Amino acid sequence: MILAAGAVARQPHLRNFVRLALSTGCRKNELLALEWHRVDFERSLFRLECEHTKNGKRRLVPLNSGALLALRDQRDWVARHCAGSEWVFASSSGRRVGNLQKGFVAACARAGIENFRIHDLRHTFASWLVMEGVSLYVVKDLLGHSSITVAERYAHLSPDHGREAVQKLLPL
Template identity: 30%
Template sequence: MPIYQREGSPYWWYTFSIDGKRFRGSTGETKERAALLAEAEKYQLERGRPTADQAWRLREVLGTFWTEHAQHLSSASDIFFHFEMLSQFLGPSLPISDVTNAKLLDYRAARRGGTIEATEELVRDRPKAWRHRMITKTGFIRPVAPQTVNRDFAHIQAAMNWARDVHGKPMPTIAWTRLKSKEAPFRVRFAAATEFEQLMSGAHPAMRTIILCAVTTGLRRANILGMQWHQVDLSSCTITLPRVKGDKPHSVSIAPVLRAALARTPPNLRKGPVFDATNYKRRWQGAVKSADLRDFRFHDLRHTFASWARQNGADLADICEALDHSSVAVTQRYAHIQPETTTTAFDRVADLLASQSRSQSRKKRA
């Protein structure tokens, strides 16, 4: 019997079985026709829901992706933290089929608004400096920029795609594109020659070598501060990073001025970290203040490398390779910077004629 009435209740009730599992409950309707429709809708909903051996919870989806793939990526630490926050916010036992656009929008609002609690379980493995930077005095994770939330969603989407494509698990339909927050225009701030001179002049001697490495190689701060001497080959003037963004080995050339600075370290002391990162933050801030630079961050040295290379004739493909970007599309942020000396077709013809004229003049004098 699909629907029935219970004594003392004004509502119609339903009862049905699917694969041996019985479902019963109130339709919430007092009219028989409306109750039949409600019962049919409930039946279709339960019929389409994955069975117990098929369905995964949020913890299975995130945990499987982490174990089988994400933990081996260079961004593993960030991915793990994002997964921990999502699990805390939605609940690790939430069936993955119950993850909806609305719940992810709530998560986005919490991340942007700084209302996710920094529980001890969430931050216990994080260093003291990170806690000071990321946790408010009231015990919440600080609000983040739109691109950070979008990166969260990219990791979650990757985990769900992995469960679907690798393990054949049914996943809910999520409007990922519409969930993304609008990001601010990309910021490109680079140092002028005079600003760089002032920065080097006011920096601590140990910080000068770090700054010099950043502006001549374009490497990221983490790669520079974590660089070991075994990654540096002064004879071939190369630095090889075995693991960088994208999880691929990456080599950069050592400019003569940087080689000279690194060579000051005696060969018998070239072990362990290349650079002295003691009091790094205080020394960097002191150098920026001494140079009186406005709105200048360490990452801007990487922009300086790319911008100077572009100004001196490097094309976007060369810069893309040097910065280890995933594609030239990422390097397009420097497209607006034009080389200071551009050789046009007119210049080439003029140079050719000038060369021929000089040659003829020499012949006449002979």
């Protein structure tokens, strides 16, 4: 629903931002600071440098097909409206987009979504991974957390995993 609302947003980059956030779990500022030379379409990843991450560590972010599609759409928009801009999320003047809050709130309202923040896209990404059975250690690494403690808040989303784990034991 939010993607459909974002499609008609006055800020054309909002839809691609939401798609990329839901596909990577990156923080808002990590995505807004992303530069084109850090995106590797061939290897399906981008690099977040230490000055743009919360924990100050460089991170390689793998890209799924949805993320690649969002980046290609964004690249096409930038080429048409502000060719040569170094920023993935650039305004029509070519400068880095600084804030998406107003457009995001409006898109959520159009979609009938209440009490949803941009950071909740990151939580949604992590929740989806855990519900698909992805290890909390992998989720921790993808989110760029330095310890497993923060990722553990998603553990309750996989109640069947304990059942599946004990089924792997040989019968006594």
